[in-house]
């Protein structure tokens with residue numbers, strides 16, 4: 001199975017992908033996570049990417065596409081994958097097309113104002129990257145409960161400290177939304193015209209969403 005998870009930054013796709021990929025026996029490839037790892041270890045690639053990430057801009061295509069090509073060429077990607085954060089513009093999607101054929105694009109639908117509230121409340125484990133969220137959102141039929149660790153500020157999985165991502169501040173979050181509308185939304189129309197897109201409304205937390213998404217995937221890919 002070769003699947004793209006698509007949607008606004010902060011739509012929850014990273015959380016869903018990290019849970020669903022192991023369930024389907026495929027790998028989760030997140031270019032944002034890969035860039036953050038490069039930044040954390042201070043590689044030349046990380047140093048280059050950091051400024052773009054802070055500004056909520058896309059890292060240049062040639063750099064991103066090269067990094068992605070190396071990742072997708074690894075053995076574990078042969079059994080299938082969920083792409084999270086790639087492709088993010090038309091040039092990246094064309095590069096992807098030359099590498100492999102995608103079965104399905106799952107598009108997560110959620111309003112920008114909810115995303116912003118949720119994104120400001122995101123916390124990440126500094127050791128293992130596990131994601132938590134401290135906001136409790138109720139609006140109409142939408143109910144996004146918090147995703148709290150058992151002990152405040154500490155990761156359940158590994159005991160690491162939780163932190164707020166540097167790029168999870170209001171300005172950058174808003175810039176990332178604008179970048180999405182400008183550069184990534186046209187990509188969605190491109191996939192839609194090819195009949196590859198299944199829309200999924202984000203109405204609940206991961207516990208509620210994960211089975212819904214797995215169902216959509218199993219019905220769409222035989």
Ligand code: ADP
Nearest residue numbers: 009010031032052053057058059064085086088
């Ligand atoms: P979010 O979904 O909150 O934007 P990500 O972890 O997907 O977070 O990405 C963080 C940042 O990494 C992006 O804002 C961008 O600067 C960079 N990035 C991630 N994926 C790509 C990509 N495919 N192309 C260019 N830049 C990317």
Ligand code: ZN
Nearest residue numbers: 125128155158
């Ligand atoms: Zn952890």
